Amino acid sequence: MPENSTRYELFYWPGIQGRGEFVRLLLEDRDADYVDVARLPEAEGGVPAIMRFLKGTEPGALPLAPPFLKAGDLVIAQTANILSFLAPRLGAVPASEAARLEANQIQLTIADFVDEIHDTHHPIAVGLYYDDQKPEAARRSQQFIENRLPKFLGFLERVLERNTAAQQAWLVGQDCSYVDLSAFQVMEGLGYAFPKALKKVGPTLPLLGALRDRVAQRPRLSAYLASPRRIPFNQHGLFRHYPELDSE
Amino acid sequence: MPENSTRYELFYWPGIQGRGEFVRLLLEDRDADYVDVARLPEAEGGVPAIMRFLKGTEPGALPLAPPFLKAGDLVIAQTANILSFLAPRLGAVPASEAARLEANQIQLTIADFVDEIHDTHHPIAVGLYYDDQKPEAARRSQQFIENRLPKFLGFLERVLERNTAAQQAWLVGQDCSYVDLSAFQVMEGLGYAFPKALKKVGPTLPLLGALRDRVAQRPRLSAYLASPRRIPFNQHGLFRHYPELDSE
DSSP: OOGGGOOEEEEOOTTOOTTHHHHHHHHHHTTOOEEEGGGSOTTTOSHHHHHHHHTTOSSSOOOSSSOEEEETTEEEESHHHHHHHHHHHTTOSOSSHHHHHHHHHHHHHHHHHHHHHHHHHOSSOTTSOGGGSHHHHHHHHHHIIIIIHHHHHHHHHHHHHHHHHTTOOSSSSSSOOHHHHHHHHHHHHHHHHOHHHHHHHGGGOHHHHHHHHHHHTSHHHHHHHTSTTSOOOOTTSSSOOOGGGOOO | OOGGGOOEEEEOOTTOOTTHHHHHHHHHHTTOOEEEGGGSOTTTOSHHHHHHHHTTOSSSOOOSSSOEEEETTEEEESHHHHHHHHHHHTTOSOSSHHHHHHHHHHHHHHHHHHHHHHHHHOSSOTTSOGGGSHHHHHHHHHHIIIIIHHHHHHHHHHHHHHHHHTTOOSSSSSSOOHHHHHHHHHHHHHHHHOHHHHHHHGGGOHHHHHHHHHHHTSHHHHHHHTSTTSOOOOTTSSSOOOGGGOOO
């Protein structure tokens, strides 16, 4: 597969940012040639294209769920797996094994955090509506804001503190890597879903806040964020704003 | 780092199998030279050795939580990250990129499943006792048994069905890989935690059941399982048997 001429095909539910957005941010920031298949008309793709892979009628690895990426003959599912595949090809992670392992480690920690963020509004079952689990969501969100939000964001801040001491301004290595884009996305999502909670914890996260701002100002990324390709946050995705779940 | 002479140091909470067990199974099955640091006396390791890494006073990448592995100068956290690092060194995954990507994809899907298994008994907060979230746990477990258990196990069965059609008896490639060991561990854990639910879904999973049995009969693994190094399942780990949460 000639790496520089691959057109990547991203498969993710249209209409939400969701976990697919972590992949989109990398593809957009690195100006990669890609197509967002499920957002095409059905004649060219659409949701039926996703379903064919989930039903196992397409060759390649079987995905349980989107996002997944098609790169030549490869079918690659699981967000962190997609990112660790793409990053070296797009120059979005340092070359050393130690750096790649640390990048994957931080990305998987962000993935754990994202799962917990999702479960604030769906603590009982992903198959039930929020309205069917509101008391449990209120209880889980309170615990999340008190304990989990500061724990995970504090971890990212501590990584940045150690790196700053070593004259590094990013989470891994000397330049913006895919992990920084993911950290940006989590901060943006939390600012939408839990603005009060994030405002309270913000002063304890000066390096993470500065990193978010630097990512937002990257030329390609800011152009993407202002484009119609960036789906707005909404009440169907990972990050949802239910005012009754947010508190300081 | 001379790969064949490395003594791996595993750091995980003593007293539970937890997520560390996925790493132990691989190290044991491949007869790797390793030490389970936190199970040593404090003079040689113990829990204080874990805490030094979590506090950031040791060099290398900063882990948020165990398990993590020290291999020479590398500090590697996150279960799937540790496994994808170790597997090529221990001959526990095929060499091709496609196979390694699929192995990591399946391992990450198992990790998602494990998170959901954990949350059946802790749906509100990991920092609260089970007794403080029993009604929510009952509700989440019912949904888990009806929907999520058959979905995840059915996915593994479907992968095996596709492989069987291609004359492969394992989840990835022609031989037992680390992913098969992880699938075994999930089946064993579910048999402890949810025996009624697993018994009901079992007949729909003939290939996965046969794979579990084949893994259990591997000589090094069966010797490990019968040894005092295998911590019994108990009510402090990922897989917990609360009879009131189990049903057919």
